[in-house]
Amino acid sequence: MKRLAQSLLLPIQRSEQWIETLLFHHRPWVLSLFVLVTLVLGWQAVQIRPDASFVKMIPASHPYVENYLTYQNDLSGLGNSVRVAVATQGEDIFNTEYQDVLRQVTDELFFIPGVDRSALQSIWTPNVRWTEVTERGFVGGPVIPPDYDGSAESLEQLRINVLRSGQVGRLVANDFRSAIIEVPLLDFDPETGERLDYNAFSERLETLVRDAYQSDDISIHITGFAKIIGDLIDGAKQVALFFALAILITLVLLYLYSRSINGTLIPLACSLIAVIWQLGLLNALGYGIDPYSMLVPFLVFAIAVSHGVQIVNSIRLESLHDPDKWHAARSAFRLLYIPGLTALVSDGIGFFTLMVIDIQVIQELAVAASLGVAVIILTNLLLLPLLMSYLGVGERAIRHAQMQSDQGGEHWRALTWFATRKGASTALIVALMLVVVGAYAARDLQIGDLDKGAPELRADSRYNLDNNFVTTNYSTSSDVFVVMAVTEPEQCSHFNTLSSVERFQHHMQSVPGVQSSISLADLSKRITAGLNEGNPKWRALSRNQFVINASLAYVPGGLMNANCSLLPVILFLDDHKADTLNRVSQEVELFATNYNSETLRFELAAGNSGFEAATNQVIARAQYEMLAWVYGVVSLLCLLTFRSFKTVLCIILPLALTSLLCQALMAVMGIGVKVATLPVIALGVGIGVDYGIYIYSRLSNYLSQGMKLTDAYFETLRTTGKPVAFTGLTLAIGVVLWVFSPIKFQADMGILLTFMFLWNMLGALILLPALTAFLKPHPELTSSPDLFDEEGK
Structure with a gap:
């Protein structure tokens, strides 16, 4: 395994050497290239337009939709x-x-x-x-x-x-x-x-x-x-306001953290350039921004800021030993290139696993997020240290870092308790209790919408008020589930066909959640009664085919097709809640299984509720497949980087706990797993893994120098732990403001992302060292001399 990892990592190690040489020995040319690309993609970005489609929202390969x-x-x-x-x-x-x-x-x-x-x-x-x-x-x-x-x-x-x-x-x-x-x-x-x-x-x-x-x-x-x-x-136009507030909050907090104007403005500028590049590439590739991917630019900004803080912090610490701007930036680049690249590649591939979900809007979100992470490798991992090599962090930031170093950072000492056997046992017991509580609560997590109307909007939004008006004042709701009765040509009006359809309607109208139904059989019965002086005794299907043909002399559009091989059965539902759609779909499929024949087939489904039922089924199957791919890819990359299964567990298990607790929170808050919410779990894993990789890479470096775990973790907290905590808190403060959005699903995303930012941060700072202490990796597994030498390279 170790030889395989070394052979796979060799190209990355070699790329570090020539990229470092290219970046720091040809700075004017590289910087000019970045400026040119930014101008071109900036021109593309301003042309991007909102893009939404009904077809994009439904699973095109699902049998219902087919x-x-x-x-x-x-x-x-x-x-x-x-x-x-x-x-x-x-x-x-x-x-x-x-x-x-x-x-x-x-x-x-x-x-x-x-x-x-x-x-x-x-x-x-x-x-x-x-x-x-x-x-x-x-x-x-x-x-x-x-x-x-x-x-x-x-x-x-x-x-x-x-x-x-x-x-x-x-x-x-x-x-x-x-x-x-x-x-x-x-x-x-x-x-x-x-x-x-x-x-x-x-x-x-x-x-x-x-x-x-x-x-x-x-x-x-x-x-x-x-x-x-x-x-x-x-409503998404207000996202720009929340984005601006997040930038402002990050700007203030980053300055308070770094005490450097350059160390504040340059990471923010590089992060915004990453967003510009992402939007420009999307437009150049023919994509737009739909309401469900409008939060991706902020996530790209968040990931970019997270890596930018790590780089600026490393440059500030390196400047204590060598005040030369060029050397400090180059040393920081050398120190963070492999863990930063590993984290970003993990993010990008993890986001790309959303492609397994056969819903175009989610697949486009996967493309947008993966592109965003790819450009962060260029804008924050390369451009940021390049700019800092010119400008540096400033004397005030160096003095502030020196003062903090002299103070010893003893306030971080308390967290090293979790790197002891007793502290680790306590943390793991609490984590196991949270697993039990989370698993119990997550049992109630449902697929699809849990509210009437449009759950993406507030209950008092104009749309939901309009929807309530229609459902209150009309017998037929706006939630329509269409079942297609398919026959041979010219057979849709045959008595056997119509009687089977009538039987199907009787069966479905007894299903809870079905308001009423209408089909060609209803029209035939009504006209037959009319042909017999309106006598209600004749309001039935006639066994005489000539009577049926006479009753169907005029058929309104939508009740049969031109060659009489298809007659839709329209079911009007009380709502489109997940339980209702699941119940109706199961009953239709059960009836079709029992009564389909060579001459008549009941096929699902059309109508807005039919499409939502198909979407719910795809999401139900794909959510765990997606998580398996996300964690599988991230675990493999961590394994190749650190060459230790125990290390992979130390990084991945805190993320898994956060994912489980996020599902429990969704169940408690009544948020269903659907198109708008499914990607957030994968996105949370992608952002959270960065914390674990940065912390463990620095911890591994100190362990390789022969330090005890508690001492190594204390030094890790003083260097890397502080920017991790700062990033988690800053991003959480930025997204928690989304709760005031007029779009309900954005408010829900704000709560979920705030939760994941904070729990991923706590998992990296508390559970990761606890797992490390408990598992007690051997020195040859915790150290990576070929990745991190005595100079931090």
């Missing part, structure tokens, strides 16, 4: 859509003023780019019709009378048509005080041919509809995926 994509053209209006409710403050909607507004809003929505105009539905569109049985047979027509002129007579006729249309509870509220416009969306903008810009679409809804038509007498309520994304992007 089924939907197979029949996508036959399921118009049952995929990505927006619902606009126009409500009146008056007695009801049957007045001229309200109907004028509803007509204008319908027309306005019809012409917005990205709307599937053929499937748009409103009582003002010709595809919404009424039917009636008379002594002469069936009569019918569009809900809006052809001779509508706003008179009392035409309004009364409109009222009658609405009642006869069967749209009460669907397009017209149960209390007749509002009406809905169903707005199916295309995946692309037909004017540009590019992917639909949800931010621009949401802004059009606000300016062209809500702002234009909302008044004291009319209120507008908008729900749907596009509006959620639009509100998230709108």
